[in-house]
Amino acid sequence: MSQNRVVHVLHDNPEWIPAFARAFDAEGVELREWRLGEGSLDLDASPPPGVFWSRLSASAHTRGAEGAKDAARSVLAWLESWGSRVVNGSAVASIEVSKVVQHAHLRRAGFDVPRTIAVFDREQLPMRARELAVPFITKHNQGGKGLGVRRFDSHVEFDAYVAGPEFEAPADGITLLQEYLRAAEPFVTRAEFVGGRFVYAVRVDTTAGAFELCPAEACAVPVAGVEPEPLFRVREDIATDDPLIRRYEALLADLGIEIAGIEFLETEDGRTVTYDINTNTNYSPDVEASAADPAARRVARFLTSLLDDDAGAEGAESVLSASGAR
Template sequence: MATLNNTQNNTQAKVFILHENPEWIPPFATAFKKANIDFQEWVFSDESGYTIDLAYEPPQGVFWSRLSASSHTRGHTYAKEYARAVLAWLAQHGRRVVNGENVLEFEVSKVRQYLALKAYGFKTPYTTAVFGKKSLLASAKKYTTPFIVKHNQGGKGLGVKRFDDFADFERYVNGVDFEEPIDGITLIQDYIPSKEPFITRAEFIGGKFHYAVRVDTSAGSFQLCPADACRIESLPELAGGTCDINGTQNNAFSLRTEITADTPIIQKLEAFLAEHHIEVAGVEFIETPSDETVIYDINTNTNYNATVEQSASQAAADRVVEFLSGL
């Protein structure tokens, strides 16, 4: 039995990382080590066998939640429920939590993201949330092709598909390849054309802009997870570069140095994140041929691309450690 209550074991660490995917931790572990700062992991999988005794307090420290919308794809179906319980307990005792309860709700719901972004004045894709399967086809009829479908609780491109043809969509919905969303909610949305074949992911740490990453989309993939752990090192059939599982080139990620803290969309995003107490996040947007910036994804569990980290004046992982240890 492993209790999360204040015990001898966990009084040393100042920073606690709450997550369910150990594969995403090494870059942060390296940064913590470099800064000579201890951290402890709370891993929300069934195997951890955690308990919390509600009569007692959590340990003292700073708690950083890195719960991910795609946890169910790693067999951690209840990670978000475990996290909800623990984050409520931490909040009740006034612990300093980075990306706390409300941020988890953003992470697991693109509906919530779009509503909040739109209310703040950002352009978001026209979207319909479809509950279950029954109304999917009828809902898609409101859209002109191409349109996009994706999961409300998404991450790493889950269920993201572009349809250029209603007949294809019908085959998909009625076929064996239909990807059931974990929360039952499929989103249908306008396809946003981009002026040039890339999307931008702006990283914020401690609520402040850190850097913007250009992610090349010319290979056509929608699975654009920046983490090393999302990549298969070499696929022999793809000469001239390694690829992730779904065809994103390793060299698809580069710094967009022309985007700075003074760029208007960045300033507005900082204000938006502050309003919602989102302290660490990667926000994705597309710039359209008519020079509109459309925001379509907020990653509150953000991973940093290794190549970009090397070329940045300060690696984001180092900045995260600096931020957390300064709290």
Template structure:
């Protein structure tokens, strides 16, 4: 037997079929009884924010109010159910793909009717309440092999909607300059870090996430939430192809990549 970790690829135009290739490989492996980590069913969860939000709510985890529109022609009608301001995002996303904030429904109507409209890869656009944060940050809880490793905090003032912790996400490969992400209110500077360890984080949401991961067969993930100004903790994303940040790793009491390597070794030794 062999082991492998299913990892959903980036949904970029140049590689739009890679997720389908990954589905095929995982299905082939699992049909032959091969052990996979974050296998085919977890890949499907990664590829659908609708699925993620539905399962989170079923697990008793609060999420932002969201409606899904299938097809461009249904976006404006679906948005009528969500008070402004709100954001739109792609059902299949990554690095803030398709995320835009609208202050009024009329702004959305103009956008949908324009050439700027970004058609989601699967045709599903989400309209989601804009959560006013208690402070300009989100938290990401890292889980490996059923264990909570640590939590990181991401600066949304400079990171906006694009909160990928990998170093490669922060710099434009063409110019070498920091990327001004969509939704950011402050321009990032060279060398400035958007991510930090959330030291001493101990909250009941951790146990809920661990139960959620076990129930859904997720062995490695990073789950993100935002704390709203009205006191809610709203979970909005489950990353099953999580990335780790070098600066956070230097401050963390336990290394997430090392924990992952140890977990994969234990899986392999028990085959």
């Protein structure tokens, strides 16, 4: 049974793995890496034992892993066809790599979402942008890392950008035009969930105006000569029984998402706008160090519990088989 106590993590960025490796080591479980977009796959061979955890990132193509998205689709379909236990499987991968899909799920579930126009044709961008008041922002549909996020204070400025050499073409050809939301205070909030349950909410400072919200240690870039407030810190005023958190948990259950971070913004005109579902969540080392129950350890315990569940099911099947043979 010990050979089954392996969690296979499917990912495209080794820099994001060490914190999780330490958490799994503390639980006495092996975390085995599976790099998306590398190697090969025998479709007629059964997968190795263990639980599989997909950490496909929408920004994989920016780190030389252009094939990660399609590789993930292939590997996850293969695993699911053999009945392997997969956390954040193929349906969730489609959500991770498309803000259009995220927006559709959030809107259908009744969340306040930003007014957004998806444009598939670069030539239509100036015309469709005029449906939004200024200022407005752009985003890439296959986002992450703030890809394609720019603010425009006039339509003329935007026209020049679209026609010029600085235009940033999205990986999937889809540019999002979105209303500009004015925060009541200079921060956004990211609520973290493991096993579909709330862990903690993080206040992400946006004083510098950056759109890079990656909380991982590998993403931390100090600003020269600036000593700001901590970029990431726990929001103690948001707890498990918060009505918004309950709604997020219901949404994740409906979508089959087991590990995720959901980002929202409280605006100066009283709206609470949800704008991102991140199924490739990372955790701030500073927040983790101060948390009573660190999220990485929660992930390790959750996935270990799935190994134990599978082992229990296998044991029950063995007993039934033995009793049926008598």
